[in-house]
Amino acid sequence: MGKSVLIVDDAMFMRLTLKLMLEKNGFQVVGEAENGAVAVAKYKELKPDIVTMDITMPEVDGIMALRQIRAMDDKAKVVMVSAMGQEVMIREAVMAGAKSFIVKPFKEEGVIKTLSNL
Amino acid sequence: MSEDGISKEPMLEMYLFEGNQLVEQLEEIIIKCEKDKKFEMAAINEIFRIMHTIKGSSAMMMFNQIGSVAHSMEDLFFFIRANQNIQLDFVGLSDLVLAGIDFIKAEMNKIEQGNIADGLGDDLIAEIKTMLIQMKNSYENQNTMPATLPDSSPDGAKPKYYISSYKKPSEEKRLDTKYCVEIFFEEDCQMENIRAYMVINNLQDIVKDMYYIPANVIDDGDSADIIREKGFLICFSTSVSYAEVESTLHQTAFLRRMEINQVDQYPDAIKALYGKREIILEDAFEVDPQPKIETAEVGKEGDLGIGNSRQQNIISVSVAKLDMLMDIVGEIVISEAMVTKNSDLAGLQLDGFSKAARQLRKLTDELQDIVMSIRMVPVSIVFQKMNRIVRDMSKKLAKEVDLEIIGDTTEVDKNIIDHLSDPLMHLIRNAMDHGLEKKEDRVKAVKPSKGKVTLEAKNAGGDVLIIVRDDGKGLDREKILNKARERGLVHKPEHELTDKEIFSYILLAGFSTNEQVTEFSGRGVGMDVVTKNIEKIGGSITIESVFGKGTEIFVKIPLTLAIIDGIEVSVGKSRYTIPTISIRESFRIDESDVTSDGDGNEMIMIRGQCYPVLRIHRMFNIKNPVMRISDGIMVMIESDSKTACLFVDKLVGEQQVVVKALPRYLKKVQGIAGCTILGDGGISLILDVNGILERQLS
Numbered sequence: 001m002g003k004s005v006l007i008v009d010d011a012m013f014m015r016l017t018l019k020l021m022l023e024k025n026g027f028q029v030v031g032e033a034e035n036g037a038v039a040v041a042k043y044k045e046l047k048p049d050i051v052t053m054d055i056t057m058p059e060v061d062g063i064m065a066l067r068q069i070r071a072m073d074d075k076a077k078v079v080m081v082s083a084m085g086q087e088v089m090i091r092e093a094v095m096a097g098a099k100s101f102i103v104k105p106f107k108e109e110g111v112i113k114t115l116s117n118l
Numbered sequence: 119m120s121e122d123g124i125s126k127e128p129m130l131e132m133y134l135f136e137g138n139q140l141v142e143q144l145e146e147i148i149i150k151c152e153k154d155k156k157f158e159m160a161a162i163n164e165i166f167r168i169m170h171t172i173k174g175s176s177a178m179m180m181f182n183q184i185g186s187v188a189h190s191m192e193d194l195f196f197f198i199r200a201n202q203n204i205q206l207d208f209v210g211l212s213d214l215v216l217a218g219i220d221f222i223k224a225e226m227n228k229i230e231q232g233n234i235a236d237g238l239g240d241d242l243i244a245e246i247k248t249m250l251i252q253m254k255n256s257y258e259n260q261n262t263m264p265a266t267l268p269d270s271s272p273d274g275a276k277p278k279y280y281i282s283s284y285k286k287p288s289e290e291k292r293l294d295t296k297y298c299v300e301i302f303f304e305e306d307c308q309m310e311n312i313r314a315y316m317v318i319n320n321l322q323d324i325v326k327d328m329y330y331i332p333a334n335v336i337d338d339g340d341s342a343d344i345i346r347e348k349g350f351l352i353c354f355s356t357s358v359s360y361a362e363v364e365s366t367l368h369q370t371a372f373l374r375r376m377e378i379n380q381v382d383q384y385p386d387a388i389k390a391l392y393g394k395r396e397i398i399l400e401d402a403f404e405v406d407p408q409p410k411i412e413t414a415e416v417g418k419e420g421d422l423g424i425g426n427s428r429q430q431n432i433i434s435v436s437v438a439k440l441d442m443l444m445d446i447v448g449e450i451v452i453s454e455a456m457v458t459k460n461s462d463l464a465g466l467q468l469d470g471f472s473k474a475a476r477q478l479r480k481l482t483d484e485l486q487d488i489v490m491s492i493r494m495v496p497v498s499i500v501f502q503k504m505n506r507i508v509r510d511m512s513k514k515l516a517k518e519v520d521l522e523i524i525g526d527t528t529e530v531d532k533n534i535i536d537h538l539s540d541p542l543m544h545l546i547r548n549a550m551d552h553g554l555e556k557k558e559d560r561v562k563a564v565k566p567s568k569g570k571v572t573l574e575a576k577n578a579g580g581d582v583l584i585i586v587r588d589d590g591k592g593l594d595r596e597k598i599l600n601k602a603r604e605r606g607l608v609h610k611p612e613h614e615l616t617d618k619e620i621f622s623y624i625l626l627a628g629f630s631t632n633e634q635v636t637e638f639s640g641r642g643v644g645m646d647v648v649t650k651n652i653e654k655i656g657g658s659i660t661i662e663s664v665f666g667k668g669t670e671i672f673v674k675i676p677l678t679l680a681i682i683d684g685i686e687v688s689v690g691k692s693r694y695t696i697p698t699i700s701i702r703e704s705f706r707i708d709e710s711d712v713t714s715d716g717d718g719n720e721m722i723m724i725r726g727q728c729y730p731v732l733r734i735h736r737m738f739n740i741k742n743p744v745m746r747i748s749d750g751i752m753v754m755i756e757s758d759s760k761t762a763c764l765f766v767d768k769l770v771g772e773q774q775v776v777v778k779a780l781p782r783y784l785k786k787v788q789g790i791a792g793c794t795i796l797g798d799g800g801i802s803l804i805l806d807v808n809g810i811l812e813r814q815l816s
Binding site: 013113 | 137
């Protein structure tokens with residue numbers, strides 16, 4: 001069984017794209033969340049091996065969600081998904097325990113490499 | 119994406135679906151902000167976020183022009199968000215964002231139609247950039263402090279090579295080994311500087327001290343280029359084993375080449391800088407936090423009406439699937455009746471069966487209600503779009519207009535709402551263009567200089583009534599009548615024409631009393647298209663107007679096309695369903711109550727009012743019906759304030775029926791709206807009450 005993944009992104013499009021890429025490569029997408037609050041709740045419920053976390057989201061953003069998830073489980077493997085120009089936020093995320101990051105627009109190869117590396 | 123071997127189809131569909139949704143949301147926000155004459159923080163956040171999302175998705179799908187426009191818009195709102203007290207040019211800003219929305223919409227539309235998104239956004243992007251520069255300039259003047267933007271690296275400043283260090287809090291020196299590591303990342307891995315930062319971050323726990331070049335890996339955007347070209351050099355001392363150092367470093371993603379060297383001394387480059395005391399100590403644990411503007415604003419989003427939370431727990435389902443579901447549920451309802459009312463059961467005493475049948479009945483009813491309610495959507499979806507129309511029109515026509523929206527939570531079937539948008543758009547345009555007077559004329563007529571257009575929806579029995587009302591000059595009865603005469607449309611003695619009938623001439627094709635053809639209206643196309651579209655969904659239009667005071671257009675549409683409550687009647691061997699909503703009463707009468715005029719038209723007198731009698735068997739040529747008035751039953755029907763009595767053999771019962779269209783091979787029969795399948799498998803024709811009344815009474 002491939003590693004289980006929770007996809008967090010406020011854009012349905014991004015969630016679908018990631019899901020297609022991951023499932024094609026043997027990952028098991030166990031859940032999706034459209035904002036940070038839902039992500040934290042789903043993490044608690046699903047205990048996925050990996051979380052892909054968008055940064056810019058309404059209400060609870062990705063970094064806040066990352067902090068909350070890490071507070072619950074300090075072994076949580078969270079990969080940030082960000083756009084160009086968000087370097088400062090990624091640094092903050094890395095400080096807060098993010099394991100790696102993906103830059104939008106991403107390619108399948110890069111995504112898989114990043115997640116396989118964890 | 120195709121090179122990744124993933125089918126683009128579902129992604130494209132999702133891209134368009136979500137993109138359109140976002141753009142509409144954005145439009146709503148802008149119109150609201152413009153009305154309130156301020157951009158709330160929550161709105162700015164939301165605009166920023168939407169543009170950010172569109173940018174990201176478009177870049178993934180390689181719709182670069184859309185992506186670039188969204189990107190420049192995102193930059194603009196990033197600046198506004200970071201500098202809240204900035205003076206905003208509301209009008210200019212709204213216009214610009216709306217122009218952006220229009221561009222994105224147009225491009226998405228092209229994609230949807232299967233065309234290439236070939237629009238060029240360069241001019242628009244230039245305009246947005248100009249506005250951003252102007253904003254920055256005026257902000258600098260305003261505050262004398264330059265605005266801080268992460269992507270605004272000061273052009274003049276040269277990339278600095280400086281050294282930062284990280285020291286583990288005082289620990290006694292043991293036998294430490296010094297390492298120098300040179301790292302090259304894979305091409306295209308992007309954000310090399312952050313990847314370098316991750317190396318630093320990973321090492322932190324095992325090293326005593328650490329020096330690296332380039333040092334300012336985060337804040338200096340150029341550092342990514344330097345690392346790409348020259349690699350990332352990091353030196354540190356540690357007490358842990360080589361193997362552990364190696365494995366820690368190998369955690370780094372996208373490594374192309376790494377050289378780990380044990381050294382006695384740090385290389386000159388680092389020493390040189392170190393010696394020059396240019397070391398900037400950077401405490402890795404104390405990173406200035408990002409300004410968190412969003413957090414405090416969460417609560418506000420509600421009053422903006424954007425409410426992201428409403429997206430939660432909602433899934434999108436294709437309408438085709440709902441249609442199928444509806445159809446199947448309709449069949450189940452019929453099958454249920456076929457089973458429970460099966461003629462094989464006649465005369466049997468089946469207590470257990472009856473109980474089970476009742477339960478089944480209850481559940482199928484509930485199922486039907488739920489399926490119906492799934493298909494219901496509030497008219498606000500269409501109403502909100504009108505804000506934009508009013509805004510654009512009022513600018514172009516130089517008429518100040520308030521749009522009042524009432525009852526936009528009224529729900530109608532999804533199938534119906536799709537056909538509402540265009541007709542309403544026409545009506546609103548007409549109201550603004552022809553209905554409302556120019557400002558000077560309004561003042562002369564002692565009216566408020568600002569015109570008012572009202573859009574109202576309300577439930578009226580089994581129908582929904584949508585009213586478009588303006589307080590403009592009203593319709594000119596004589597002018598319309600003259601024009602109708604010219605066109606030879608008047609087929610009745612003029613003194614018999616009611617106002618309503620005269621006004622309804624403007625619904626005919628090619629009819630426009632407006633001498634001036636404007637960009638929006640006056641060509642006489644429109645109203646007839648509006649009428650046709652509304653009639654297509656089983657609706658009707660009536661007009662009321664007071665000259666000088668204003669016009670009201672009533673659009674009556676059915677709640678749903680799928681299910682109606684009906685009374686089953688029989689005539690001869692045929693069965694008909696009369697929509698319950700059109701029935702006022704039913705009663706038996708004697709032969710003597712019916713009088714007839716010279717042409718054989720029958721009438722009855724009920725409570726001092728005279729009503730025409732229509733025998734269904736005559737209308738549809740039915741054989742062997744009940745002929746004697748006293749043996750049959752009268753059903754009084756009404757529609758649009760016209761009333762008549764239908765004579766039928768007998769009432770069979772009341773039931774909800776699923777409306778099915780007549781098969782294509784039957785031409786439209788006047789007086790028949792559709793058909794339905796009965797519990798016993800028979801077919802019942804659904805009467806079109808309005809059609810019958812119109813035919814018989816004209």
